[in-house]
Amino acid sequence: MTGAARPLVVDAQDLGKQFHDAATRRTVDALAGLCVQAAEGELTALVGPDGAGKTTFLRLVAGLMRPQSGSLSVLGMDVARQPQAVQDRIGYMPQRFGLYEDLSVQENLDLYADLHAVPAAERGQRFARLLEMTDLARFTSRPAGKLSGGMKQKLGLACTLVRSPDLLLLDEPTVGVDPLSRRELWEIVQQMIAEERLSVLLATSYLDEAARCARVYVLQEGRLLAGGSPGEIAARARGLCFEADPPPDEPARRLQARLLDNDAAVIDAVPHGGRVHFIGRPGIDAAALGLAADRVRSVAEALEDGFMVLLRARSEGAPAATAAAPSGPAGSGAASADAPAVIEVKDLVRRFGDFTAVDKTTFSVRRGEIFGLLGPNGAGKTTTFRMLCGLLPPSGGQARVAGLDMRTASAQARRRIGYVSQKFALYGNLSVRENLRFFGGAYGLHGARLQARMAEVVSQFQLHGHQQQAAGQLPGGVKQRLAMAVGLLHEPDILFLDEPTSGADALARRGFWRRITALAAAGTTIVITTHFMEEAEYCDRIVIQDAGRLLALGTPEEVRRQAGETAERRLDMEQAFIGIVERNRAARAADGSRRTA
Template identity: 65%
Template sequence: MNSPAPALSARGLSKHFLAKGLRQTALDDVSFEAQASALSALVGPDAAGKTTMLRLAAGLMHASHGELSVFGLDVAAHPQSVQDRISYMPQRFGLYDDLSVQENLDLYADLHGVPRNERGPRYARLMEMTDLGRFTGRLAGKLSGGMKQKLGLACTLVRSPELLLLDEPTAGVDPLSRRDLWEILEHLVQKEGLAVLISTSYLDEAARCSHVVVLHQGQLLAQGAPQTISQKAGGLCFLATPAPNQPARSLQVRLLDAPETLDAVPRAGQVHFIRSARAVQQGDPALAAVLDHASHTSTPPTLEDGFMVMLRTQGQPDARPHAPAPASERAPAEHAAGDTVIEVKNLVRKFGDFVAVDNTTFNVRRGEIFGLLGPNGAGKTTTFRMLCGLLPATSGELKVAGNNLRTAGAQARLKIGYVAQRFALYGNLSVQENLVFFGGAYGLYGKRLRERIEAAMDQFQLREHSRAAAGQLPGGFKQRLAMAAGLLHEPDILFLDEPTSGADPLARREFWRRITALAEQGTTVVITTHFMEEAEYCDRVVIQDAGRILAMGTPLEIRRQAGNAQGAQITMEQAFIDIVERARRQDADEDASGTAHPSTAAAEEGAS
């Protein structure tokens, strides 16, 4: 009996582009298969070739060399026949913000020629699957980020494909929506026999797939079941428990800076780290000095561990992030470390009758890394924009760097650096030109501006790209440039809005090594993120939903508020989900009984 044809088969696939007369290789002799009725993942650092692979599979471009087939059909020879059997959801799916949920569905059904007699049952199933049935009349532009992704997936599935291609569908999506999207995908595979090929920067997502393809600089590093790739780090992974009152990120930095450490990340109050095979085989005599009395135990490897080991041992130069050099000639801080630099009291922001931020109170201390967490649409971005002076408060008190934002916003903004969620620099200007422009906007000129640009070029390893157009940089270098521009004037406070959205593990490590070093130098960092592992780097976090503070405290205190007395055996992602879902259940019960919602006084106890 013949085995069924794979959903997708690539043989010796290569793709070259011409850029300014030079040939650039996006894919180089890549071969793999994605099976029917299965979840397969493409993973790899920035510029690995993941998006190119998906666009080739969708018939949107042609390979330079090699063979590519979908369900036995040659994609190059029969692109329309292939496109009739697949659906493709790119990173920025084209929803129409001024159309309602229902109108977007109708539009895509029209584009795909879905017969009208088939639409009713299909719409009903998609709305049930995505939980968007209550919002069919809402404009797409008014949906939260997670709801937009669900609507994009529904529009992609408005016809019945046999193969679904998804490019980073959960980038910028909160943990609750990520969980919902993956439940939908697993249902489609298990119940409807759909084949799914997904690119993702989140290795915990890839671990849910039956087959993982690891790409790096256009080449295939490895492929196989997640467990097979995980075992590349077998016997090399450990968990270290910091000494009492020692932040996990401090131990992480010490491990990262030590020879023979391949990776280290904070995890549930501990530090998960990987040592080289050479060190482990020799008994690792240097480890005790690095740990400095912190206890450690071996732990099973994850898919991300195997991924990081491959990057460190197969052609990737030193992948460990390095701390930025100390800021030169930095002006002395006006206040001592630990002084309050952001004061928020009874902050309210309304849009018409809608209350986006409801009576919020907290403060942030100098040199602290402070996280604003919450589901899409929770009010954290609105809070964030008010803190930056980009949006006025409806009522309440707000002081930043000693300045009241209502009366002295201009003075406060001179002490603030800001990195937007989406790349917000000038794509047609070079790296050098962007830095000159933003330096001038921050009041830097002449010798001082030249010195700061030179320092930024070195600090963020941008010198070799100084003449490249910013819009043409790989994602990781765009992030470096945005950080460099935000730090040119050496601000007291740095605001970062989901800066690692869609970034691969390697880029996230590099980013957080820099942020930790900045905090050690006295810079206050306020950050929003949907990647809950990153909350472990924060000194304190706030979790918001429906404009209200649900929890506040250190990562350990947040885990305890989630109901875990020890706070050590639960991840921040699970704590986040538990806290938000518990609050939503309470609100639903109170709405049903007519009882007013409780005040946020309990959360506000941690504000000081």
């Protein structure tokens, strides 16, 4: 229970919500017997795998749906009986907040103030404060559609807060947002909590965000697995957490794969700062894992460790960390330095009018390499991707993919590449099977060959049971698997993945990276963008871009050293990323000041 000193703003008891699944003609429990409480003036987090029921619960709290069973009190009111009264006192920022992209920043604020009937006398001071907190004061006349992803999220939060709510509901507020913008969003939320005693209930895929909260609820398939403080959840992994150094000249992902394959001894493993952080079964020792004792050390448990212990305990029959990994050498090492380059970029430029999105970028990618393209929102990553996929012509420089010049032979090159875009880009009104058949035909697959490949990707990406469902109605994690299946249907030599794990939970990301490392081991070249900085540890090499310019290029270890890592001061990739970007921005600002002096 929450502390008696703080009244409850949300009190759900034995809550149940069902939906009818038209594809299977069954009733599905979205929530079953759920008990959740959130206290006034506190941050409360909902975490869990895709389909756990987090968004459904937030929509019930917001009075947008009615439960079939149980009770739900919000701000002391029965939300099922008084939905409008509740909505008049809350702020709700859904996953896809409805900004009007043709309207300016100021016009969006004005519109939402009108919708919430904010008195004219209160608007000036409120707007000024929100614009200062979000650092959008310089952009009030810019159309919302011209903002970067991080700026759009900050504007969405500002629009949600045009009136001062008693309760703020946030559904994945930092999905698709880079680490710098994510930090800024959290500073805004925490400032509002401190100054206005704002109560916040959020759903998040980031366990480090949940660790900031007073209370965390872990959901799976609509049921509550655990609730408590972050320390109480983390304590479920106490004494089971270790850090291991990989052997010399071996990437951390190879050691990670070996540990995950030892399911009898290891619950979870993930690369971290050039090492492997893993959760062992009770009583395991280094020798049982084939590790030298001097290369393993015990470390403190974190919230994510407790989360993974809970999920694995729930699904021991089908270990989540290794589910659906393709057959083949999933744990093989880094791409050989002697492997031929399959992507060559030299002084690549892309301009949109007088705006330069990509400014003289140069790099190469070897066959079988996992190559990460990192940067803040608006850094030029997606623009670079689209040029390399032949979807956007360069303004200058050279780009060769699979030995073909993307200026003159982009159509031929596209037959040898797969592309999974940042946003779901399949046909939502077509079924899973119809999407696979359509795109297979577009890739030149027909007859028995098409049927065989469809069967293979359906099995590989666990799409059985979904084949007749409309793609647009699938849960987010299943949509991501379908997009991957379509991208790999024609067995491309090169796979481009633009933020494929955006919004995915820790469990889904583990399974995703097992597939990716197996594909690379089999010779597929992977180029990926991501805002989960720990995922950079899976890459053989990474690039960090900002404002269209290349700031860093090298292995994760080399980039961490560039950011200032030493033997005495270890950095994780998020610290390295933020350090490199902030240092570059400070240098640009100083240079700009000198030029105008």
